[in-house]
Amino acid sequence: MALAINTERRRKIGKQIVPYLLVLPVLFYYIAFWARPVVQQLVQSFTSLEGQFTLNNYIMVFTDLNFLPALRNTSIIVVFSVTLEFFIALLLALLINRKFPGSGIFLFLTMIPMALPAVAVGALWKTGLTTNGWINSLLTYLGILTEGGKIYWLAGSIWKLLALMIIIDAWQVIPSIMIILLAGLQNIPKETEEAGYVFGGNYFTVLRKITLPLLSSTIQTAVILRLIAAIQIWLIVIVIVGFSRMPVLVERIVYYHEEVPRLTISPAMASGYTIIVTIIVSIAALAYLWVSGAFRRKRKEV
Amino acid sequence: MKKFSVLMIIALLGAALLTACAPAETVTVIETVIVEKEGETIIETVEKEVEVPSKTLVLDSEMFSPPAEQIFFIDEILKPFEEETGITVTFQIVKGEDMFDRLTAQQATGHVTTDMILAFNGRFAWYTDEGWMGSLDETVNTWDDRSILPAFDGQAVVDGTRYFVPISADVYLTIANNKALDYLPVGADMDNLTYEQYADWAVAIAAGENEGKVCMTGIPMKMWIYQFSSSALAYGLPGAGNPEPAFPNLNAPQTVKAWEQWAKIGAGDGFMPTILSVDNCVDFLMREEAWLSVTHNARVGQVYASNETQFTVGPAPMGDTAIGSIAGAHGLGIVEDSANVEAALLLLEYLTRPEIQLKMNKGTGGFLPVVAEALDYLGDDPTDEIIRKALIVLDNANGSFLPVSDFQDWGAVKQLFDDVFSEMVLNGDGTIDQALLDAKQVALEALRK
Incomplete structure (x- = not known):
């Protein structure tokens, strides 16, 4: 009897252990290829050339x-680019969701920029934005x-270039x-929106009161x-204006790592720079989740 | 499922065993042999197909990175060598810093896989200082059909021993769209142009066309340092390796004279409006967005060959002493611990044959052959014209090599010149900001090793 109980207990324990065993290879992988380099980077950021602890790297x-x-350029790109991308993407999603004739082809066309790597996007736009490029020709x-008239897209102030970066980045990212x-x-569920219409709501009321809350x-x-x-933008910037002309945070990491190693x-x-970008990304993500009420809902659910 | 897994394992083991036991691969090459016919006294040479063991030679190169040059070098230069010798050349483009890191790792582990390197002459010292390159004297001294131009021996030969053989050189030339010739200052001549005339010309074009047409690389860390320093050398700045002030320099009196000319172009809006996004003048010259440039001879060759009737080419302009030009070269060296030294020497011999030298340097845009006898084969096509102009510069210029190994990081040196361009030349009022130049020179000195 005791033996049967022991066997049953062992089987139960075995069953409980199996999921952890299955996760173990992935865990090892993450420790070796993710956690280790991250910790190494963190340690290096506090280490002087002589191998001593220092805050000098941050100074x-x-x-x-x-x-x-x-920091300023990255912040501007993030604020304007994400806002622009969100509203245009939402408009397009709502439009395509109406499933009008040809919406499949429209969806396919809008998805094309997403398939292009950032370097190709940079090259494509740079070719267009030069004085005799395809944009002026068009x-x-x-x-x-007028014939012979030109717009110097790539000349002028840093603000003009920032605006261009935001537009180019948005063009590529909106589809995703x-x-x-x-x-x-x-x-x-269709029924929820239909209920809104039944109770007298118009398209915008249903969108504001039902669709968007359910989409939150x-x-x-x-x-x-x-x-x-968006915080990690760099490749498009360097393809178009090169290093150091319009510094952004991740471009600085690449600059020190690749250009002046x-x-x-x-x-x-x-x-x-790497650790600072990591901290900024984490803070931005947490701040957004906090502002959007994600934590409040979690607490309510608990 | 079990059976399938067992079969798969057996198949894999079998394949591994077969691969391990496979005999060394051989290739067939045409070899010239002397045959003495029986009963006759005549000795005749016949070509005969023979099988030789295949060999693979690994050549790491920081030259020929543009795709068109790469394709030409592989298809038109290396392929015939492979057919002739049966040696397969694994040609890899590697950035200068990465090539050094790769060799460092190979030397540290004792597992040398790179047989030959094609490096920039400013970086020869990286390798010779470490003692990684084998002496080439024994082979080079036997050559009686070719002579290597001595212009780059300062870096290729160390303490009387040759470690590198230059195979291509480059200097700076002036190129103008023929539409620009309408604005050429009175008395100026493309073959004897001065920087004063060049600056006046640029400003006149801008005034006449309502748009600047001078091209240089405005994107940082590209070629501006060379384009500018060629003008500083023209005003008498000594080349690298001489007592200071010497190239690279930002604030010496000779350099300031050069800055004055460029500042004049900037103040007269002579540069292309989109200059800060230019990383290579070739496309801009071809599209006619730019009409005028002093740039690398291979890039000039590329533009000129695209439509020789549209452009005029001359040597780099003169200052108040001479033509000035940065003169660079790329050279072949053999890694001392390479297991394929004999094959590497064959490739070295092949690439320095006069006819191959000319074919290679012409085919890749108009680089300058470094074997004197190759110049005997020059003809009349556009690229030959570029090579002739480049020779004038190499023979007459106050030149300088790039002392890359004297500085912690050459990219950081380039950046200082780019900063002065954007702050003083492009956005200045045409005057010289000596305080800025002095501050940048201090930063430059801080980068010295």
Whole structure:
């Protein structure tokens, strides 16, 4: 009898252990290829060239002449780019969700920019934005520019270039946000919206009172993913204006790691910038979740 | 399922065993042999197909990175060598810093997989200082059909021993769209242009066309340092390796004279409006967004060959002493611990043959052959014209090599010149900000090793 109980207990314990065993390889993988480099980077950011503990790496980053411009430029790109992308993506998702004739082709066309890597997007737009590029040619063809008229898209102030970066980034990223929002919209039961109309609501009332609240968790996911990606923008910037002309945070990491790797300060600067970007990304994500009420709901659910 | 898994394991083991036991692969090459016919006294040479063991040679190169150059070098230069010798060349483009890191790792582990390197002459010292390159004297001294131009021996030969053989050189040339010739200052001549005339020309074009047309690389850490420093050398700045002030320099009197000319162009809106997004002048010259540039001879060759009737080419302009030009070269060296030294020497011999030298340097845009005898083969096509102009510069210029290994990071040196361009030349009022130049020079000195 006792033996049967023991066997039963062992079987139960075995059953409980199996999921952990299955997760173990993934856990090892993460420790080796994710946690280890992250911890290593963190340690390096507090280590001097002589191997001693130091805060000097951070002092160097904060006093770097490009730090504040990089922080400012990144913030502007994040705020304007994410806002623009969200509203356009939502509009497109709502439009495609109405399933009008040809909406499938429209969906396909809007998805094309998402398939392009950032470097190709940069090259494509750079070719268009040069003085004799395809954008000016198109504008001339459409009669918007007079024959021989030119717009110098890539000349002028940093603000003009920032606006261009926001537009180019939005062009590439809108499809990915749109597809997440569209998936969310298609998961909303038709009956809930129909009930809204039955009770006298018009399209905008139903959208504001029913659709958007039901879509809020999808919106959270989309915005949080986009927020993180927007903070990490760099490749499009360097394809169009190169390093250091319009500094952004991640571009600074790449600059010290790839462009001037042999400077004695480069490893310290690169690791300092890396940790600062990680902290900013984490704070931005938490702040957004807090503002959007994600934590409040969790507490209510508990 | 079990049976399937067992079968798969057996198949994999079998494949591994077969691979391990496979005989060394051989290839067939045409070999010239001397045959003495029986009963006759005539000795004749015949070509005969023979099987030789296959060999693979790994060549890491920081040259020929543009795709068109790469394709030409692999298809038109390396392929015939492979057919001739049966040696397969694994050609890889690697950035200068990465190539050094790769060799460092190989030397540290004792597992040398790179047989040859094609490096930039400013970086030869990285390898010779470490003692990683084998002497090439024994082979080079036997060559009686070719002579290597001595212009780059300062970096290729160390303490009397040759470790690198330059195979391509580059200097700076002036290129103008023929539409720009209408604005050429009176008395100026493309073959004897001065920087004063160049600056006046640029300003005149801008005034006449209502748009600046001078091209240089405005994107940081590209070629501006070389384009500018060629002008500083023209005003008598000594080349690298001389007592200071010497190239690279930002604030010496000779350098300031050069800055004055560029500042004049900036103040006269002579640069293309979108100059800060230019990373290479080729496309802009071809699209006619730019009409005028002093740039690398291979890039000039690319533009000129695209439509020779549309452009005029001349040597780099003169300052008040001479033509000035950065003169660079790329050279082949053999890694001392390579297991394929004999094959590497064959490739070295092949790439320095005069006819191959010319074919290679012409085919990749108009680089300058470094074997004197190759110049005998020059003809009349557009690229030959570029090579001739480049030779004028190499023979007459106050030149300088790039002392890359004297500085912690060459990219950081380039950045200082880019900063002065955007702060003083492009956005200045045409005057010289000596305080800025002095501050940047201090930063430059701080980068020295």
